Amino acid sequence: MLEIRGITQRFGGITALEDISFSVAKGDITGIIGPNGAGKTTLFNIATGIYSQTKGQIFLDGVDISRIPAERLARRGLVRTFQNIELFGTLTVLENVMLGLHTQSRCGMLACMTKMPWHIAEERRIRTKAMVLLEFCGITNLADQVAGSLPFGKGRLLEIARAMATAPRIMLMDEPAAGLNNRETNELALLIRKIRDAGVTVVLVEHDMELVMDICDRIVVLNLGQKLAEGTPREIQEHPAVIAAYLGEG
Ligand SMILES: Nc1ncnc2c1ncn2[C@@H]1O[C@H](COP(=O)(O)OP(=O)(O)O)[C@@H](O)[C@H]1O
Ligand SMILES: [Mg+2]
Numbered sequence: 693m694l695e696i697r698g699i700t701q702r703f704g705g706i707t708a709l710e711d712i713s714f715s716v717a718k719g720d721i722t723g724i725i726g727p728n729g730a731g732k733t734t735l736f737n738i739a740t741g742i743y744s745q746t747k748g749q750i751f752l753d754g755v756d757i758s759r760i761p762a763e764r765l766a767r768r769g770l771v772r773t774f775q776n777i778e779l780f781g782t783l784t785v786l787e788n789v790m791l792g793l794h795t796q797s798r799c800g801m802l803a804c805m806t807k808m809p810w811h812i813a814e815e816r817r818i819r820t821k822a823m824v825l826l827e828f829c830g831i832t833n834l835a836d837q838v839a840g841s842l843p844f845g846k847g848r849l850l851e852i853a854r855a856m857a858t859a860p861r862i863m864l865m866d867e868p869a870a871g872l873n874n875r876e877t878n879e880l881a882l883l884i885r886k887i888r889d890a891g892v893t894v895v896l897v898e899h900d901m902e903l904v905m906d907i908c909d910r911i912v913v914l915n916l917g918q919k920l921a922e923g924t925p926r927e928i929q930e931h932p933a934v935i936a937a938y939l940g941e942g
Pocket of ligand 2: 733
């Protein structure tokens with residue numbers, strides 16, 4: 693479904709990624725792991741049109757998407773969550789998800805806010821859909837809370853709910869478990885599985901090894917911009933180069 697083909701990225705003298713290639717199969721949860729500075733976020737930034745790669749291509753269903761800006765990728769079914777949560781802090785939880793839904797609504801946000809009668813039905817439909825997504829992510833009880841006041845872990849769930857509002861076919865998640873405690877991480881693991889079971893292919897950059905080994909079907913290991921290994925969680929755990937890189941890091 694997603695193919696990374698020969699991606700090289702240089703920033704001045706730094707080679708952040710060097711000739712990286714791998715594929716993500718539809719319906720899989722694919723993990724991308726590697727020490728800090730390995731190039732994981734850079735790869736997501738190229739895939740979502742934030743950086744222009746030095747070399748190589750990224751294909752979504754056979755179409756090169758690496759120079760298509762993020763807003764337009766949502767229409768192709770690709771959505772991304774960020775390493776640092778980005779929410780509308782002064783809006784409620786429900787409104788944050790409704791905004792995500794408005795991007796696909798026929799009726800524009802402004803038109804809807806003027807509450808013209810022919811827009812009220814549309815607004816009600818979007819509200820109902822948003823509630824379904826909050827339910828899916830287990831945060832229905834927070835619907836009317838202001839997003840800026842949420843505990844960090846709940847903000848993460850809201851960010852995912854909002855990403856789901858774009859009706860994605862593939863979701864790229866950058867370190868979703870960062871800053872979460874054990875209970876929240878377990879909750880997240882269940883949610884990621886649920887997202888996959890709902891038909892969304894998942895690509896996960898993550899530091900939490902236990903989480904990665906638990907939920908990923910396949911794993912790609914990056915180190916200093918190079919692809920070190922690729923395989924099932926078991927293969928990766930037993931891979932000598934991976935063990936060396938992680939022991940070397942400590
Ligand atoms: N915009 C940029 N300008 C210069 N160097 C960058 C930029 N973005 C990333 N890098 C460098 O690329 C390398 C990989 O970074 P990054 O992709 O953030 O790693 P990771 O997400 O795996 O921790 C690092 O050496 C980082 O300093
Ligand atoms: Mg990163």
